Amino acid sequence: MKRDLISIEDLSEKHLRDYLELGKRVEGTSPEVCRKVLAGRILGVLFYEPSTRTRLSFEAAMLRMGGQVIGFSEALNTSVAKGESLADTIHTVEQYCDAIVIRHPREGAARLAAEVSRVPVINAGDGANQHPTQTLLDLYTLQNLFGRVDGLRIALVGDLKYSRTVHSLFHALARFKDVRFRFVSPETLKMPEYVIEASEGATTEVIETTSLEEAISDSDVVYMTRIQRERFPDPVEYEKVKDAYRLDRAALQNAPAHLKVLHPLPRVNEIATEVDSTPHAAYFPQAGYGMTMRQGILAHLLGGKL
């Protein structure tokens, strides 16, 4: 049976820990051996929305595992612009490749692609819904920085309403033991009830606040997010909150020495560049872990031996 990676909701705590283990195995494998794992295999990369890190890290991951990549980075120059349905695009592309990575502005697009595809499908973001490989790389980053995920105190900061990254990460972390959360956001960008509701049953402690200062002094991880202009139906609302949180050196003065700052990137104003050189900054290594994690994901879904 083919394997897909569509939603964090499909993964149990054991699945999550298995993926973290896969990342470790990639790191423990030499580049020469890695290049043989998916040799001769082709990855179809279908990006209907712009992306830098996700697309490039998937492509780099496939190349490092010895495979090759085909695809598009915008739908404008494809048959989609002529009105082709997603199902028809998938039926076509699956003829050419061994797995498909898809990013699409509509929620549920990756699930639909997986339903019609005979090759594995990986969700690289479907509208405001899911971005499971980002979540896995975030978990993998935490595992590498702290040696564990269990028991961490994590502040999620910024756009908690529209950020799919934050929603998925919260649901995934809630499955680990004793993870405690602080939700830091303006009132208008609070974590939606339906997201909290969906994690019901997990043993989690959640404190909601508007104070970033308080979160910095009492957390192991501050996970910053960009306030995403493109998700706001009303531009006036965006202007009101766009600079709500800005992390700079001064704000980190009272931070515990071990505090790490993560960000899914791209950033705009929410983290000052002066933070980059502090020992707290971990967002660029996080992007690096993304490639390692995706190497593991590709090997796993394509049946490559690591």
Next chain:
Amino acid sequence: MSPEQILLIPKIENGFVLDHIPAGSGVKILNLIRGHQELNDAVLSVGLNYTSRRLGRKDLIKIQSRELPQRFLQHLSLVVPGVTIKRVEKFAIAQKIVLEPPELVDNLLSCPNPGCITNHERCVTTCFHLVRREPMKFRCNHCERWFAMTELENRLKL
């Protein structure tokens, strides 16, 4: 039911009695019946706001029809779960079932989320899972959003 109430709704020889409908929901069921062409010719008797020991007040509908279409029953179990359906043969009750809310709702609803792919792709089948019974909530299998039944009532695919 008291003898006076029995007089208000005539007995039927053959057909179905939809009983234990919470007061006010009878109208929803009438709308549902209207949406199913197979039932358009059926003779209906409707009683609203009767006294009920179990519910306080209840509605009741009798349908003189040979069959109730499967899809109607599935829609009914969504819109007004808990209704008792009695099949009547020659004035006697031949069978009685209570409609439970479905665990899986296969292509009976369209998704209320305008950003859901199922509202943009041709010929796509929707699927919802029951994720909570009290209050009843369903999750779209595609966009993964949770919806209360009140948000889904007007999304029935008839």
